[in-house]
Amino acid sequence: MVQNVSELTRPKVDYPSIxxxxxGFGGIVYSFSALGDLGWSDAKVYGALIVGxxxxSIxxxxxxxxxxxILELRAFKVPMFTLSVGLIVIVMMSLFSTMTLLPMFLQTVLLVTAFKSGVIMLPGSIxxxxxxxxxxKLFDKFSPKVIIIPGIxxxxxxxxxxxGLTPDTSMLQIIIMHSVLMVGLMFVMTVQTYGLNQLTPELYPHGTALFNTLQQVAGAVGTAIFIxxxxxxxxxxxxxxxxPMDPVEKLNGLTSGFQGAFTLGLIFIVVAFIVSLFLKEEKKGVKATQLLQNEN
Structure with missing residues (x-):
């Protein structure tokens, strides 16, 4: 049995907030998910976005x-926490999309099976x-910038x-590219720890919830945009x-589409790099403690 080290509470559930x-989140995610098929002119798309x-806002x-x-939004008053959330949202929009686009490229352009696509991406996962x-461990020893910026x-x-992917790209090249991506991702993900370190312990659960919620929304919205x-x-x-009926032209068309999507991903990462330059080394929870003291 795992011992519970925290104090059990029974907070009141606010059903209107749920x-x-x-x-809110459902409407936004649905609108972007339907965007690729329906376009902005469809009432379902902009209607869901407006409702969301x-x-x-309410x-x-x-x-x-x-x-x-249910979500303590005062955490966003801590500058470095907000910056960390923004950084992870930008990166996740690009990375979740890549995890969707890469298997699609393998199967539609390189014409490999779904099983082989999984095998190709396995080394990166390992x-x-x-x-x-x-x-x-490196994050514990060095400043956040030393870990996060190289990751980006x-x-x-x-x-x-x-x-630069083309129909002539080899499987080995894709394995290497994906592995480089995964190495970078692991370093970038330490920004979550950095962000939570800026909060007081009482805000940790809310900070974690904000990170998790916005990551999922960013992944869904980003995937829709990139597709x-x-x-x-x-x-x-x-x-x-x-x-346009030539099979070679169809293949070139697909390749052009994937290249454009990955170019957009690169733009997102450049923005993330610029944001990461503003990260600061601060003592744990100092800003959040000052915030709570001022409010009390």
Whole structure:
């Protein structure tokens, strides 16, 4: 049996907040997910987005007013925590999308089976499992910038290589690219620990919940945006093709779409790199403690 080391509480469940968060996050994710198929002109897309944004706005206002919020948004008043959340959101939008696009490229352009696609991505997954603890130990010894910024650089290198994928790219090259991406990811993920370190212990659960929630939303929205970019890039190529029925042209069209999507991913990572330059080395929870003292 695992011993419980924390104090058990029975907080009151605020059902209106649960409903508002469901409508808010659900509406936003659905609108971006449907964007690739329906386009912005469809009422379902912009209608869901409007409902999501309005619900989320009301949710935020309610969390700041009620006594026991389900998400303590005061954590965002801590600058370095907010910066960490923003950084992880940008990176996750790009990385979740890559995890979707890469198998699609392997199966639609290189025409490999789903099983072989998994085998190709397996070395990168193994490397990430090995590098996770290593990145954690390095984070404990060095400043955040020493770990996080090189991680973003690794991810950027991988994205730069991915945007050059062609039907002639070898399996070994893709394995190496994916492995570089996974190494970078493990270093970048330490930004979550850095962000939580900026909070007081009483805000840890809320900080973790905010990270987890926004990661999932960023992944869903990012994947929708990147798939939409890939589809539009493919369509643009085929519309300008002299012989769109040619199988070679169809393959080139798909390749062009994937290259455009990975280029967008590289842009996201460049933005993440710029954001990471503003990370500061601060004592654990100092800003959050000052915030709580000022409010009390």
């Amino acid at each position: 409903l508002l968060s469901t409508l 944004l309005i619900s989320l 949710f935020v206002v309610r969390q700041l007013k009620i006594e026991n919020p 490397i990430s499992a090995i590098m996770g603890p290593i990145a954690g 650089v690794f991810v950027g290198i991988a994205m730069f290589l991915f945007k 939409s970019k890939m589809s539009s890039g493919t369509n643009q190529y085929m519309e300008s093709s002299a012989n």
